[in-house]
Amino acid sequence: MYGAESAKIYYAQHTARGKDYLAEAEVVAEQIHQRFPGASSVLDVACGTGGHLKPFTELIGPTEGIDLSEPMLELARVDMPDIPLHTGDMRSFDLGRTFDSLTCLFASIGYVDSVDELNQSLSCFARHVVPGGVVAVEPWWFPETYVDRWVSSDVVEWEGTTIARVAHTVREGDTSQMQVHYLLASPSDGVRHVREVHRAMLFTRKQYETAFEQAGLRPEYVPGVLSGRGLFVGVRV
Structure with a gap:
């Protein structure tokens, strides 16, 4: 959640x-x-x-x-x-x-x-x-359309903050496990790292x-x- x-x-x-x-x-x-x-x-x-x-x-x-x-x-x-x-x-x-x-x-x-x-x-x-x-x-x-070890990335600007996102998804049994890493950079807060893990059923x-x-x-x-x-x-x- x-x-x-x-x-x-x-x-x-x-x-x-x-x-x-x-x-x-x-x-x-x-x-x-x-x-x-x-x-x-x-x-x-x-x-x-x-x-x-x-x-x-x-x-x-x-x-x-x-x-x-x-x-x-x-x-x-x-x-x-x-x-x-x-x-x-x-x-x-x-x-x-x-x-x-x-x-x-x-x-x-x-x-x-x-x-x-x-x-x-x-x-x-x-x-x-x-x-x-x-x-x-x-x-x-x-299961047959999922691409294992998929990497995605993007960089956006939002209200003075640069958000860089990189994700890597691997298959584990009947699930996909997506590791998502964000770097958030702003003049006031510097650079922060946020990590999320998303598990989805195949x-x-x-x-x-x-x-x-x-x-x-x-x-x-x-x-x-x-x-x-x-x-x-x-x-x-």
Whole structure:
């Protein structure tokens, strides 16, 4: 879970890089409306700092967000004070209401710890959409599409601070382990080093589809969209 410092770095990095939340939301909204043309509400699970919330409000209708990290939600509330935001675990949250559609993007589903927790999460998602409602989940890489020992890097400027990021990801069994190192440099604070470790499950396509089906969702996999990982879209039967 992202703490206060990690949440601020996440927000700064993706904002400075110009992550195109609107374009991503357009892809997802199109898939939702193909299956439920009248969909007019969205719950964004693992919404983070809320980059997709405003676009979904414009493209679909009233949107709410939920995330396990309160520091991430605090940043989202600054930008979107009028959008309801909730603290909750994707495996077990209960908002006591349903939506026409539910999204879980940016491969956040990969942070669950097992197939059982994947099943729990999809069941939780299904409970929060109306009959005929749509659940859209962006997966992490499949075992056969994951590239072992991948290195990525970038440097951005944000509000007087230079942020250099280097990441190295290795496979360990059915998981990927990403070591991320940040150097943050500013005139007032000098240079600081921040290290994070991200563990994500390498579920198979079949495991995702089975989790959808067991939750009462009819799944379809849309390949190649978003970051190339594709999108699972399920309709509640």
